[in-house]
Every structure is written in structure tokens, then in C-alpha cells.
Amino acid sequence: MLRPPPQLRVSEWAERHRILGSRASAEPEPWRTSRTPYLREVMDALSAVHPARRVVFMKGAQVGATEAGNNWLGYILHHVPAPVLAVQPTVELAKRFSRQRVDPLLEETPALRERVAPARARDSGNTLLSKEFPGGILVLTGANSAVGLRSMTARFLFLDEIDAYPGDVEGEGDPIALAEARARTFGWRRKAFLVSTPTIAGRSRIEREYAASDQRRYFVPCPHCGEMQWLRFERLRWEKGDPRSARYHCEACDEPIEEHHKTAMLAGGEWRATATAEDPHTVGFHISSLYAPVGWYSWEQVARDWEAAQG
Template identity: 70%
Template structure:
């Protein structure tokens, strides 16, 4: 075999730190990898490797320099469970923020590259996040740690095997992908699998199934030698993947001693006490001696802490760790800041949910009970239906297609997603009748008078494609994709991105495939239903001057809507059901047969999200306010552009010509 380096390496046998400098042909490289694979796993643990070799970069860490496990003692046992000789095959970490979880995963990756090479797959919620993780975490990991620079060639070298989503090293390869890519999840067998932020994964990867299950199927080849690490901040109770995995484990919690009495305890938020309005007085109160513990004692408490199982695992090879941000080291997330964030989030369920998830590391229990329809009916307000009150700045509509009619709700939206029902229309006729779609097309040209005197048209119309999808796609193509948005409902909750797309789907018209198909938006309808119920529970201001004092998201209903319409708005409830595998999940179920009003609201809300209302900067809202602040008295349509050149979602729909002729719609819900 050519090359003295290869011969000396072969005769002496490989060691964990050896590097092969001589160039080899394919057969020699294969023999090298095969021989390294037969080498026993090293005794060195992941935490010991990190203390010896890991250098933190300013690009990805707030404390640059050599890694010190003593800074975060609670991570030692977790990282060591990822070492090849530890018996656990699945390691679960349900956690809050500011705890070093991502760096633990990076330490494991570095350990695999350096000491226990093999095929490894790291999965982020999306391919884009995988690229970002590679650039912000993996590249600094390799560049700043000399022992890893020797193993992974620089990306700029020719045929280095080092790309954004793939890092080759002697005896193994690290592949990074997104949970939204089925191709990436089934690309190769792997021994090591790192599933990061699993609660942010989509319900299905390219409609091919659960991304966690697809990824874990890649480890079957390695049987008992495999190692799977699942880490995530939890989300919604009954839907959280990380909660389900943690509950199947031995459910370990970190017990720390009281500096006063020595009693060991797992810290809970209920024991953090402070004077109302004075978060700087926050202290932890011992559950045994009831004495307050100051923040500066935390370092000693963490050093003497220990993990204790609290349950019998369903899977004996699965161990689980739960940690809240109360354990965050001194200088990272203080108890004072935790107390301050809790006080700030009291006015918003959404902010409170974020606190429960990201600070406490616990799941949020959705309140799925339907709001009282009678209370909503009694709080209707005095403005004429078919007109837009002063706070409304742009309109969207939601259309629900039934076999004998299409129902449409038109909603006005203002700052903070405050909304007003402007109209509810019923178009008689099924989707198979051309006249039905003609009438719906007329609606797109309708305008409604604003309190300022201008007239507003529908900026976006979201239409359900679940019934007679080909007819919906055909009509949407004729109208153009800018204003009309075909929608497909998706199961599950997705708070970070409740709408995805658009994607081109196959569609036929008269049996002929249409090039590129239809543009379809996928909507997590459960997310918007929960949001709607949360907004409906908001209390109206009690003062004499309610202007600008309605809570964000408040839903206004005009006096003309009848009881049937209101009942349909709250026609479903969120319930917990058991799957065939015995797991719990949340599901929206009907309380009554008719629920078209709620569906129309969800589609109109999705249209507002697609228009960008959830992400607009302040200047965009000021621009919309300026557009409705005056009446030009002109029958010509006006269109304005934003400062950035981006077309406003209401451009061409503001000062439009008056309505022409008799309307072709009717609704039995409004008078």
C-alpha cells in the first residue's frame, strides 16, 4: 500500500487522536474507516472531552473561551449520557431558555468527530434553520477547537467534504437537515441522531409522516449502538413532542440543597417570591425551612446538585431531564429578571404562554372551552353592519365552500389585530355552478364605506379548498394569486409559523393537467381557532372613553348579527383525545352542526397573516392610517406604495367607486 504514513498507522493500530496525513485511494479510505469502526469506544466522556478540547467562540456564545462544565454542573450527567459507553439509547431534554442545551449538543458533535466517529444526523425545524445552525454553531465549533480543525478540512479547500449541510471527517460524516425535508430525513443510516427543538417541527415532512419517526428509522441499522438526543423547549400540553418523550422516560429532575438547612429540593416557580411590583426583591424560599435564598447562593447549590429519577420509564433505554430557567447560572438569567418577565406577561395570554414554555420549560394548557355565546351576543356594539368603524384599516375575507352555497365573512383589521365584523354573505349555489363563482368574483370588486368617508375593498380573500378543490383552484387562477388565496387546513398547532407556502399543487381542469398547478397555502387552523377564542374572552374596557383602550386582538361584533351567527362563531371546543398508541393529543370538535362562521373567521385571519399584519413595522400602520384619514371624493381607485417600495395590501382597494346596482348576496344571520 502506498505511503509510509498508512503503513505505520496500520501496524500500530488507530488511536482516538490519530490523523491520517497521506492521500489514499478509495479502497484504503474504506479500510481505514472500517478498521476505525472496529475500535472500541473511548472511555472519555462527552463532558470530559468538552473540558479538555472545546473552545467557545464569540460568534456563538456569550462567554468565549475554554468550555467549563463547572459553569453549568447540571449539564454534566446529561452530556455523559450521550457518551457511547453509557447504556441509554435515547436522551430527552425538556428545558427552558438560557441553560446551555444547544452547546451540549455541539459538545456531543465535537466528541463524535474527534473520539467516536460514525455517521451522524442533526435535525433542525427547517432546512434554513439547519443552515443557520451550521454557520453559527458548527463552523465556530470546528474553527475554534484545534482538535476538530485537524479532522474537518476547511470549506474553501477543493473536494474538502465540508459544506454548509455536510461535514466529513475520518470514519464518519455529519449531515444537517430540516424536519420539513423528507429527503434529508431518509438520506442515510446513522448511528448518532441529534433532534433539536422538536416541538417546532412540522406535523409531517413533505406529507411523508412524522419527522421524528422518519429520522429515528435511520438509526435502526445500528441497533444497540445507536444514540438519540432529543432537546426542545415545550409548547402545548397534549401536542408537545418533547413532553411526550419526557413522560416516557424516567423523568429526572435536578435537586439542589438549601444553603441554610441542607434540604435537597427540585426548584419550582411557586417558591420564587417577591413583593408585587418589586422584582428586585425576588428570592427563592426553601420548602423545608421557609427561609429565603438569595441569588448568590445559586452557584454553590448547582455545584452540589444531583439528578434524581422521579418515575418508572416506559422505555428502559430512555432517560429524561427537565430543567427550568430558575437554574440558569448567575450572570445569565437572574431570578429578578424571571420575576420581572412574569409581571410583564400578565396582560397577555400569548406572553404568558411564552413565559411558561421558555422560562419554566413546561407545556401550556390551551383553554379549549368555548366562550359563552350569550355574553358575546349581549356585548354587541352599535355601528351599522356593512360599514367600517374608525379603527379598521384594511379588510380581508374568508370563504367557506359548501355543497349548496359559499359563505363569506368580511373582517376589518386594526392595530394589535383588533378586528370588526363588517359583513357576512351567503352566495346560493354549489361549486359546480358557474353562476356561484361569478357572484363570488363580484364580491372581490365590492367596497365598504369607512367612517372617514373612503371606501375599502377586500385586500385578501382566503378560501377553503377542502371541498371541490379543482373548482376552487380554477376560480382562483382566473382571479389572480395576489388577491385570492386557496387554503388547505393542517392538523396540529404551529405558533411560530401558522401559515406556510405557497406551494404548487397538481390540479386538473377538464381532465387536463395544468402547468405548475395551483398556489396553495397551508394553515394550522387549530392555532387560529385558539387565538380567536382567546381574543373573544378579552374584556371590553369599562371606562366612558373606550377609544384606544381595547385590548390587543379584541373582536367587535355589530348589533345586527343574530344569535345563530354568534353560536356558530363558538361552535367548537378543544378536547384531549387518546391516540391508538395511547398518547394524548388535542383536537377541535364541534359542539353543534353548523360552524361556517368560525371557519370563515379562521380563513380571513389567515389572509391577514399572509398579508403581513403580524409582522408590519410601525411605519406600515401609519401608512394605512394615512390612507383612511381623508376622503378624496374621487371615484378613481388610488394605490399607494410603502417607503420600501412594497405594495400595500390595500393598494387599489381604498378610495374606490361606489357600489353599482343591486347586490347579489343575502345572509339570514344579519338584519
């Protein structure tokens, strides 16, 4: 009984306990970090044993960022129980997040199912916006609600889609500052996860947060020459009007890289900091949709969407 709990990291917890999608897909399957290898370091920075207090994740669509956040929530509920505040842009979106993301997470993962009573049970401590579990509570709220953001002190803050937060919440100032003030009493043990797809350059919150971080980028090896590089849109080339011809061109040897090379490139990748953080306790990760695993969002689709957006 007196043995300290094992110091699992979030990715290890997910590999051991997380079951995915009996709702979405036909067959429930265990989480595998190898599918999205770039999420490992992001998740592990969220682990209680990691010194980072703020983890910034600027990401494109279809890279699995939401699941990284869900794994963190599951890890907290099961492994480091404490008060958690999860903030969506609005209270309405928080309700939707609860129904579409949190409930499946709790129902599909046996280790969590036994810790949180079903919502239907009377006095279960489980409502749409509040989930009690042994040793803690998960509260969901919207960045448009000053009352919600002030409702509790929280050791962990999950600040999702922050580019859609209002600049000022009901005359009380910046919602992120308001939420982070609620975690201060937890000192070095607190942790905030700031996630968003960037919106407008120069006005983006996540871009500003990332710029103040150590600006990690995921470097992957060229399948032809081995040069490590991070993927950028300018190096994706295709014949105009023919997205199927889209190939990525290595910045060192300029050889075309095919979609099917991506899996091995992601597996061989590594995060590298490209700046020094203003705050040493902040780590920042940036990954675009060019990194989406094969079968999720292809380079052909990137080209197709780009063409469709012209004009």
C-alpha cells in the same frame, strides 16, 4: 496502534478539548462543566459507553443546552467517528445552525479544526449542510424535509427544538419516527438526543417524550437547611411590580434564598429519577431557566419576564 481508544465521556472530552467563543467573547476560553454542573450527566448519557439509546432533554432558555449538544457533536467527530444526522425544525434553521453553531465549534476547537477542512476549500467535503471527517459525516437537515430525513443511515441523531417540528412531513409521517428509522441498523450502538424548550402543555412533543422517560430532576440543597429539592416557579416570590425583590423560598424551611446562593446549590446538586421509564433505554432530564447560572439569567429577570407577559 492496536490499543483501544480511551473511553472518554462527553464531559471529559469537552474539558480536555473544547474551546469556547473566540467569536462571541473577546477571549477564547476552555469549556468548564463546573459552570453548568447539571449538564454533566446529560452529556455523559450521550457518551458511547453509556447504555441509553434515547436521551430526552426538556429545558428552559439560558441553561446551556445548545452547548451540551455541540460538545456531543465535537466528541463524535473526534472520538467516536460515525455518521451523524442533526435535525433542526426547518432546512433554513439547519443552515443557520450550521453557520452560527457548527462552524464556530469546528473552527475554535483545535482537535476538530484539523479533522474538517475549511468550507471554502474546493472538494473539501465540507459544505453548509454536510461536513465530512475521518470515519464519518455530519449531515444537517430540517424536519420539514422528508428527503433530508431519509438521506442517510445515521448512528447518532441530534433532534433539536422538536416542539417546532411539523406533525407530518410531506405526507410521510412523523419526522422523529422517520429520523429514528434511519438509525435502526446501528442496533444498540445508536443514540438519539431529543432536545426542546416545551411550548404548549398537552401538545408538546418534548413533554410527551419526557413523560415516557425516567423523569430526572435536578435536586439542589437549600443553603439554610440543606433540604434537597428541585426548583419550581411557584416558590419564586416577589412584591408585585418589584422584580428586584424576587427570592426563592425553600420548600422545607421557607427561608428566602438569594441569587448568589445558586452557584453553590448547582455545584451541590444531583439528578434523581422520579419515575420508571416505559423504555429502559430512555433517560429524560428536565431543567428550567430557574437553574441558569448566575450572570446568565437571574430570578429577578424571571420575575420581570413573567410580569411583562401578563395580559
